[in-house]
Amino acid sequence: MPLESAPFSADEYTRRIVKTRQAMESAGVEVLFVTDPSNQAWLTGYDGWSFYVHQGVILTMEGDPHWWGRYMDSLGALRTCWMEAATIHGYADNYVQSTVRHPMQDLARIVRDLGFEKARIGVEMENYYYSAKAHAVLTAELPDARIVDVTALVNWQRLVKSDEEIAFIRKAAKISDKIVRTAIDRAEPGLRKNELVAEIFHAGISGVGDIWGDYPAIVPLTPSGLDATAAHLTWNGDPMRKGEATFFELSGCYRRYHAPLCRTVYLGTPPAEMREAEKAQIEGIEAGLDAARAGNRTCDIANAFVNVLKTYGIQREGRCGYAIGLSYPPDWGERTASIRAEDETLLEPGMTFHFMPALWMKSWGLETTEPILITESGPAEPFCTVERRLFVKD
Amino acid sequence: MPLESAPFSADEYTRRIVKTRQAMESAGVEVLFVTDPSNQAWLTGYDGWSFYVHQGVILTMEGDPHWWGRYMDSLGALRTCWMEAATIHGYADNYVQSTVRHPMQDLARIVRDLGFEKARIGVEMENYYYSAKAHAVLTAELPDARIVDVTALVNWQRLVKSDEEIAFIRKAAKISDKIVRTAIDRAEPGLRKNELVAEIFHAGISGVGDIWGDYPAIVPLTPSGLDATAAHLTWNGDPMRKGEATFFELSGCYRRYHAPLCRTVYLGTPPAEMREAEKAQIEGIEAGLDAARAGNRTCDIANAFVNVLKTYGIQREGRCGYAIGLSYPPDWGERTASIRAEDETLLEPGMTFHFMPALWMKSWGLETTEPILITESGPAEPFCTVERRLFVKD
Numbered sequence: 104m105p106l107e108s109a110p111f112s113a114d115e116y117t118r119r120i121v122k123t124r125q126a127m128e129s130a131g132v133e134v135l136f137v138t139d140p141s142n143q144a145w146l147t148g149y150d151g152w153s154f155y156v157h158q159g160v161i162l163t164m165e166g167d168p169h170w171w172g173r174y175m176d177s178l179g180a181l182r183t184c185w186m187e188a189a190t191i192h193g194y195a196d197n198y199v200q201s202t203v204r205h206p207m208q209d210l211a212r213i214v215r216d217l218g219f220e221k222a223r224i225g226v227e228m229e230n231y232y233y234s235a236k237a238h239a240v241l242t243a244e245l246p247d248a249r250i251v252d253v254t255a256l257v258n259w260q261r262l263v264k265s266d267e268e269i270a271f272i273r274k275a276a277k278i279s280d281k282i283v284r285t286a287i288d289r290a291e292p293g294l295r296k297n298e299l300v301a302e303i304f305h306a307g308i309s310g311v312g313d314i315w316g317d318y319p320a321i322v323p324l325t326p327s328g329l330d331a332t333a334a335h336l337t338w339n340g341d342p343m344r345k346g347e348a349t350f351f352e353l354s355g356c357y358r359r360y361h362a363p364l365c366r367t368v369y370l371g372t373p374p375a376e377m378r379e380a381e382k383a384q385i386e387g388i389e390a391g392l393d394a395a396r397a398g399n400r401t402c403d404i405a406n407a408f409v410n411v412l413k414t415y416g417i418q419r420e421g422r423c424g425y426a427i428g429l430s431y432p433p434d435w436g437e438r439t440a441s442i443r444a445e446d447e448t449l450l451e452p453g454m455t456f457h458f459m460p461a462l463w464m465k466s467w468g469l470e471t472t473e474p475i476l477i478t479e480s481g482p483a484e485p486f487c488t489v490e491r492r493l494f495v496k497d
Numbered sequence: 498m499p500l501e502s503a504p505f506s507a508d509e510y511t512r513r514i515v516k517t518r519q520a521m522e523s524a525g526v527e528v529l530f531v532t533d534p535s536n537q538a539w540l541t542g543y544d545g546w547s548f549y550v551h552q553g554v555i556l557t558m559e560g561d562p563h564w565w566g567r568y569m570d571s572l573g574a575l576r577t578c579w580m581e582a583a584t585i586h587g588y589a590d591n592y593v594q595s596t597v598r599h600p601m602q603d604l605a606r607i608v609r610d611l612g613f614e615k616a617r618i619g620v621e622m623e624n625y626y627y628s629a630k631a632h633a634v635l636t637a638e639l640p641d642a643r644i645v646d647v648t649a650l651v652n653w654q655r656l657v658k659s660d661e662e663i664a665f666i667r668k669a670a671k672i673s674d675k676i677v678r679t680a681i682d683r684a685e686p687g688l689r690k691n692e693l694v695a696e697i698f699h700a701g702i703s704g705v706g707d708i709w710g711d712y713p714a715i716v717p718l719t720p721s722g723l724d725a726t727a728a729h730l731t732w733n734g735d736p737m738r739k740g741e742a743t744f745f746e747l748s749g750c751y752r753r754y755h756a757p758l759c760r761t762v763y764l765g766t767p768p769a770e771m772r773e774a775e776k777a778q779i780e781g782i783e784a785g786l787d788a789a790r791a792g793n794r795t796c797d798i799a800n801a802f803v804n805v806l807k808t809y810g811i812q813r814e815g816r817c818g819y820a821i822g823l824s825y826p827p828d829w830g831e832r833t834a835s836i837r838a839e840d841e842t843l844l845e846p847g848m849t850f851h852f853m854p855a856l857w858m859k860s861w862g863l864e865t866t867e868p869i870l871i872t873e874s875g876p877a878e879p880f881c882t883v884e885r886r887l888f889v890k891d
Binding site: 150151152153154155175176178179181182183196197199200226228229230231232233234235236237238239252254295296297298300301302304305306307308309310313315316317318321322324329330332333334335336337338339340420421422425432433434436438441443445463 | 622695728734828
């Protein structure tokens with residue numbers, strides 16, 4: 104039974120477990136070991152900044168999931184997971200970053216104790232927190248097991264959100280609106296970028312009324328000028344300058360749920376080509392939102408956007424978005440469906456994406472994006488309310 | 498030649514490359530592929546929040562290192578690495594989170610193009626950003642190469658800091674002092690924890706004068722009461738309460754260098770056993786600092802601390818600290834030497850540690866810690882200046 108403090112209802116966790124077991128059955132695995140912190144949290148409620156050591160959740164076809172990790176973090180698991188204490192396992196501290204023993208030896212012992220030493224065990228081979236070494240040790244320790252790759256098996260179960268989850272994303276979106284507006288309002292020539300980011304962090308973590316701000320899975324990205332032609336550069340202490348565009352790639356976060364939102368500010372008078380690109384981008388976003396309907400596919404959104412750009416003579420390659428929801432660093436994407444030409448995921452009501460039709464050009468970057476919800480009928484619903492345009496401050 | 502904007506001098510990067518090549522020679526590898534973002538930054542200057550996709554640095558025994566990653570991030574590499582553009586490689590966006598192709602296929606092509614398809618190649622098997630899948634693909638793509646595990650080979654080269662690096666840690670420590678003082682000053686009954694964390698973030702990123710604040714590799718940890726008995730729980734929107742201890746586990750960060758510092762605040766009158774533990778802890782820290790001398794070993798610090806605790810009847814197991822410096826999420830430790838009974842790393846001048854003799858008891862946690870520098874002679878020098886005690890606010 105969920106703890107009082109667990110983010111979701113008992114029914115919600117039951118729904119997740121049932122859905123995951125169906126996927127396990129399809130994949131032909133009797134045991135699932137997940138290391139992705141967002142999958143751990145989704146299944147058990149576990150929440151802590153402890154993913155820098157080996158930990159994970161074991162799910163079999165019967166009974167509650169088991170949480171396994173460092174002993175000191177098992178105390179956090181007792182305080183955040185909905186399961187009984189008997190399913191929480193902690194390993195000794197001398198396994199941590201040791202050159203003579205590995206935590207996966209302890210995990211293998213638990214798998215054996217549970218009677219699964221000859222089982223088909225699914226692991227997440229493409230995950231930040233399942234290293235090549237972890238896999239090598241686990242495989243060697245369980246020679247009679249059949250260890251198979253089920254990367255993203257749980258992530259795909261997360262794609263369609265429950266009403267409880269959508270309510271969390273709506274709260275995150277309120278914070279996103281607040282922090283993007285804060286960034287636009289404060290931006291001015293001479294303001295040091297780190298000062299601006301300090302304001303953004305303050306606004307985001309303070310939250311909105313009762314909606315307290317959690318940490319986003321990616322820090323605020325706020326590059327200006329030529330730095331904005333590259334993606335993912337973080338800030339420094341340089342001042343903002345007249346004649347430069349700065350984009351804000353930010354997300355509010357409520358209890359680990361995200362609603363990423365981007366806007367761009369130009370200090371001064373933007374070049375004509377940027378104004379033209381703005382027009383193309385906004386028209387393209389409208390076309391994309393209109394294509395983002397239940398029954399269509401993710402590629403339809405990308406194609407609708409790119410086709411509008413083409414009428415403006417703009418060539419645009421690369422991904423235009425990804426599924427969003429519950430996340431931990433280093434990425435707020437769910438790593439399942441992408442909005443891109445080659446992705447044919449069927450859109451269903453309750454799916455949530457960051458529609459991210461950013462333009463990174465030779466001398467500037469223009470990011471205007473929307474976190475969106477696929478609805479029962481009609482175009483996608485944007486979660487946020489910040490006006491969709493290039494913000495110009497003279 | 499380093500860019501104007503690179504954090505370090507040309508000599509410093511040369512020193513690092515030479516040192517790493519010596520270690521490669523000892524390990525018997527002709528090619529090194531590092532995925533650890535801090536190792537990438539240490540060797541090349543690369544800095545961006547892009548480690549959520551596959552990327553890395555290739556170092557051979559001749560010429561400059563190569564940076565390899567997603568195309569859009571290669572533009573960031575051009576702006577942050579000190580090498581020429583010819584050594585920066587970007588892969589197409591349709592490799593990103595694809596189920597039909599993997600970035601390691603592109604890396605293998607580069608390794609072949611450079612003529613190393615039959616080489617002995619060292620990889621970091623125990624790293625967050627080198628997944629089991631990445632290793633499987635790379636190994637399959639380079640059947641004639643000999644791929645060997647050299648986890649932490651570069652990290653160990655980073656253990657003794659240069660004067661340039663120590664200057665950065667001193668700057669980070671100024672920020673650490675500021676944020677820990679901010680937390681102590683603001684803490685009061687009724688203050689929501691997220692509001693407190695918002696203040697901490699604001700103080701840290703604003704920095705101190707010209708020292709602009711970078712993002713720490715771990716978010717502020719500020720648990721109260723029973724949550725403080727568990728390590729690594731993050732905040733929520735609950736108010737601080739009278740009769741509870743709260744510990745602050747924080748780090749200032751300057752250009753990715755850290756100086757983690759912890760202090761504890763008690764709102765109200767602390768129980769006698771906590772006061773007693775405070776005495777033991779502070780005396781133990783002094784003993785530890787005195788043992789932290791060049792020529793001694795890391796275990797000597799841990800033993801000195803634990804022996805003092807024993808005289809107070811306190812049993813303490815687990816790690817008491819770790820090497821610190823350049824880091825990216827999810828961990829600000831260097832993952833090399835640990836301060837613990839079984840670690841016998843010889844202490845040398847220029848090594849830097851977070852001496853972390855925290856006490857997590859049944860009903861409260863007490864963290865009083867110091868980032869320290871091993872000096873030429875005499876006891877370790879603490880980088881920070883916040884008074885070493887339990888802070889009580891009635």
